[in-house]
Amino acid sequence: MILVDGDRKSNNILINNSLSIYYILDKMSLEEEVFFNKIKDKINVVFDVGTYKDSLYVKYSGEVHYFEPYKEYIEELKKLPNNNKLSVFNNFGLGDESSFFDFWVNGYSFVKRPHSTGSPVKCEIQRGDEYCKKNNINEIGFLKIDVECLETKVFRGFGDYLNKVKIIQFEYGPGQREVGDNLNIMLTHLEQYGFTGFCYMFFDNNCNLTPITSRIDLWRWCNIVAYNKNFFDSEPWKV
Numbered sequence: 001m002i003l004v005d006g007d008r009k010s011n012n013i014l015i016n017n018s019l020s021i022y023y024i025l026d027k028m029s030l031e032e033e034v035f036f037n038k039i040k041d042k043i044n045v046v047f048d049v050g051t052y053k054d055s056l057y058v059k060y061s062g063e064v065h066y067f068e069p070y071k072e073y074i075e076e077l078k079k080l081p082n083n084n085k086l087s088v089f090n091n092f093g094l095g096d097e098s099s100f101f102d103f104w105v106n107g108y109s110f111v112k113r114p115h116s117t118g119s120p121v122k123c124e125i126q127r128g129d130e131y132c133k134k135n136n137i138n139e140i141g142f143l144k145i146d147v148e149c150l151e152t153k154v155f156r157g158f159g160d161y162l163n164k165v166k167i168i169q170f171e172y173g174p175g176q177r178e179v180g181d182n183l184n185i186m187l188t189h190l191e192q193y194g195f196t197g198f199c200y201m202f203f204d205n206n207c208n209l210t211p212i213t214s215r216i217d218l219w220r221w222c223n224i225v226a227y228n229k230n231f232f233d234s235e236p237w238k239v
Contacts, residue, residue: 028223031201032056032169035209035225036142038237039167043141047128049094049154050146051077052108058082062141069093069103069110069123092124093147094131096156100124109148111179128158140165149175155189162193166231169201173221184215186224195226197235209237 033056046057051066053073058064063086068074074091093110095101102120107113110125131137143165145154151170155162168190176182187198199209201223209225227236 028201028221029056031203032144032223034203034207035169035201035223035237036060039142042236043166045137045140046142046144047140048144049128050148052146053077054080057144058084058087061085064088065137066090067092067094069125070105070108070121088135090131092126094128094145094154094157095125095147095150096127096153098124098126098130107148109150111149111175113148113175113178126157128154129161132158132161132164137161138164141167143168145170147171149179149181151176152181152186152189155186160193162190162195163228163230165193165228167225167227167236168195169223169225171221172224174219175221177217177219183212183217187212187215187226190226194228194230196229198224198226199235200224209235 036056040060044062046060046062046064047067048055048057048064049067051068053068053076055066055077058080061083064084065088066074066077067090068077069092071091074089078089095110100122101110102112103110103123104112104116104118104120106118107116109116110123112120145151145168147154151172158165170186172183172186176186198212200212202210204210212224225237
């Protein structure tokens with residue numbers, strides 16, 4: 001996710017809504033790492049959609065496909081120490097149609113946000129199903145999506161290939177409201193392809209995730225995870 005000043009990884013900057021200041025970006029990054037450590041032995045291929053100029057998954061020993069629409073950032077990512085068995089660096093984003101679109105660099109989004117300033121640049125988006133077909137991808141172990149409000153468009157762009165995704169993680173928050181999206185739309189779409197076990201990435205004192213028991217929108221920045229029942233009988237992060 002991106003902070004209002006456009007600096008995604010600034011330390012000690014709080015994200016707030018109209019009610020309260022409630023999240024520290026470093027905490028979300030830590031939660032993502034804790035979660036990935038729980039599942040990494042159950043997957044082989046990672047899709048990092050919206051990777052920015054750094055990525056947790058450069059530490060992973062398996063195969064990682066990175067998707068970053070802004071050329072400067074993907075070039076910086078390539079320079080990082082990398083433990084991947086195979087790294088595929090893609091200088092485009094993923095969405096529900098293949099074309100070039102306006103991208104606001106300071107807000108790191110294809111959506112003009114309230115805090116977006118300056119002129120956009122043209123960046124490429126491709127459909128996920130077209131990418132998988134072209135590259136003979138038959139299974140995605142872990143699909144992580146962080147694309148500033150357009151997560152559902154990424155879902156749709158994968159089409160039936162979502163049936164071949166074992167575990168998914170995506171960002172959710174007040175930005176979805178700006179594009180007419182909501183929690184129920186997102187979860188209902190994924191359920192069609194076998195996803196279940198939806199949890200907020202809020203860890204309790206025993207490092208357990210928080211199950212989603214209501215589809216009333218929190219409008220709170222966080223990550224949501226789910227597993228595909230085509231591959232698992234229960235939550236793979238608990239095994």
